[in-house]
Amino acid sequence: MIIMGGGLLTDLYELNMAASYLRHGMTDRATFSLFVRKLPPDRGFLVVAGVADCLDFLTGFGFTGAELDYLERTRRYGRDVLDAFERIRFTGDVWAVPEGRVVFAGEPVLEVTAPIAEAQLVETVLLNHMTFQTSVATKAARCVLAAGGAQLVDFAFRRAQGIDAAMAVARASAIAGFAATSNVEAGRRYGLPVAGTMAHSFIEAFGDEEAAFAAFAADFPTGCTFLVDTYDTPGGVRAAIAVIRRMRLSERIGVRLDSGDLAELSRQTRRMLDDAGLHEVKIFASGGLDEYAIAELVRQGAPIDAYGVGTRMGVSADAPSLDSAYKLVACGERPVMKLSAGKVTAPGAKQVFRGPSGDVVSLRDEPSPPGHRPLLEPVMRAGRRPAAPEPIETMRERCAADIAALPAPARALRDPQPFEVRRSERLAELGNRVSAEIQAAHAGGPPSGLPSV
């Protein structure tokens, strides 16, 4: 969704720095590289997401009159700076790894080259979209891996971290392979399949499970799922069976288990349904699920056909953020890097080449090593998108193919081994040279680390 303006969607220091660049006539094109420094525990890969929202933001980027009025009232900036802000648009180039692609720590996923003030001002929003959406797409892809072919539905809306977070979760989980979302607005906005069952309150409002199920089936004759755990699960299953038989329901009928020992209850429920001849009735499970809980249910052979996965996926509960960074790597013709303890960056605009035995992070203009293909693609030139946005289905297929191609240790849910990532010789040499130059220029002490990939 393209919104014009958004210049205040940033940290104050970005505005301050941009003001300073503009006042000092610093209009050199700078390149910033967005990457994840380190994978969180129990992550063997990341699934890229968030690029489309970044491009929407950059397309509409600027300051509205109301935004400029606010800045004027703060008295922080002079007329010269406010005039410059009024004129500013994003005129830069962006390279990005397409959404759905699998990446690893230290690999640039998005690079911006633009006049330095523009590139600086957009940092906060680009980091926000890429960090959050990539962490959720990754979590969702792990759920898909764990489910071994069972269908997954996004149930995260109610406990996502905000309303637009819920939209991003629905989209990111669709990229990762979820079959549907419960989020109706996301269904509309992104064209996703929408699914839902019923809540305990529905049963309680009728006061009686059979009455509630019968009313619901009458209203939704082309498919419905009965929630059976409001009072006690076997009793709920009996009520569902009675209604299914009495109303001769046959199309897309299921029961949902939402509490208790799901492995045991699903077996018991399956037996009861099968004994009633209702082999086609599906079992749907939900309630505090994530990839670990799903993997355990699959391991126990629970006869569950589909899972509703909510909060823990939607906030990426065990890794709710990533150690992401958006770092200046070139300014004008000059490659730059920082040497802060534990946060050393590698200089220069980059490319990542994927080969059969691992990835190579290179300088942007290096040729592809034999048998490798580049991951970063130009997605914006001079502030314009060269191509129409990609459909989610394409991202979803890319994600499935990338994950299928991963070595098994990188796919493991616990203690995974990420795919190998090396630096090209030219990148390593440049890092060493720039680091040595900075050390020579600063008598203040040795730098605290060597450049990582």
Place this chain on the structure above:
Amino acid sequence: MIIMGGGLLTDLYELNMAASYLRHGMTDRATFSLFVRKLPPDRGFLVVAGVADCLDFLTGFGFTGAELDYLERTRRYGRDVLDAFERIRFTGDVWAVPEGRVVFAGEPVLEVTAPIAEAQLVETVLLNHMTFQTSVATKAARCVLAAGGAQLVDFAFRRAQGIDAAMAVARASAIAGFAATSNVEAGRRYGLPVAGTMAHSFIEAFGDEEAAFAAFAADFPTGCTFLVDTYDTPGGVRAAIAVIRRMRLSERIGVRLDSGDLAELSRQTRRMLDDAGLHEVKIFASGGLDEYAIAELVRQGAPIDAYGVGTRMGVSADAPSLDSAYKLVACGERPVMKLSAGKVTAPGAKQVFRGPSGDVVSLRDEPSPPGHRPLLEPVMRAGRRPAAPEPIETMRERCAADIAALPAPARALRDPQPFEVRRSERLAELGNRVSAEIQAAHAGGPPSGLPSV
């Protein structure tokens, strides 16, 4: 911010249930109670936040033409239901605990009484706002507790879970006692003080710390903070001292440490500044901080004047969601409850009374026990707010007073002991009676638990 519409900001099952209620003529007023079932680990209290966004949503609630068109295209609902959706507004009453107030597990923080379809449709958004914003306000309050009087600045925008999450984080952390935010749009939207320093890229763009600091000080002569860890911290501090002396800077000047051993570096920096006679120059620390890291720095006596607290606060990293619920507790004149394993709810509209030795959860119409005061207040009647929105400053004072009044074990960062919460006799009796009635009505087996508070 009131937006008209938003009827699709919901889970599909809410629409399905509402459609069914409407078709079956079920227009009884229902009461839903929103509460947190259990505190996350290391939480001795919660700070309520999110009520204002809930009321904004309810005020504008309805279906826009575009939303109805989408629903019509899904062919899920007949003309009768779409017409009913077109007319629907939120006409109910809301009671809530005011923002900034401290609450505990099992205490209703918001209760909605409305025709059941309306109350059902708004569940998803109400849970979303209250769950997320309460978890972040709580996390932020813990940072304030840990900082022992040092100032805190919200740096969470870049890795918050979405753009509106970042706005909510700035607001919630202000309620919890943060002094400022780096988030400029949140500053504008909520009238919050905005603060910021400079990034490593600024230093790198100039290529030289002294040149960068001098340029920045020339542009912001009424106050600036120099980032000193781009290459090595003592060298950066020396450069800052040189610029401060040469330019005779005196107003609101600071240095920011963003990496390395902050306790040791802050002591070293303080000595260097003091040796240069710059006693008034402040030390600002940032980089992966949360309440635990701040408490450790304070314990070590680190001479840090202010902290930038970002990602871990903004996503509430160790508890990124709460076990929140929005449960039907009364339907018409009938109190209701569910008995699902581990998720038993207590029936009836409620009030919470706070007394010197703990809280009492009661039925709404019970009198206050002596020396207690009610926490839930009417905040919306017949779909309208009786009063103007409260200023954040009022919420902030309430939060500070409530936390100061907590027993020390409830305030502990690790293994806290929450304040005592009891149920009134009348609530306990009602729970037992309704539970027994449900058990008598369901031959399917015993219920799996007793009602919790």
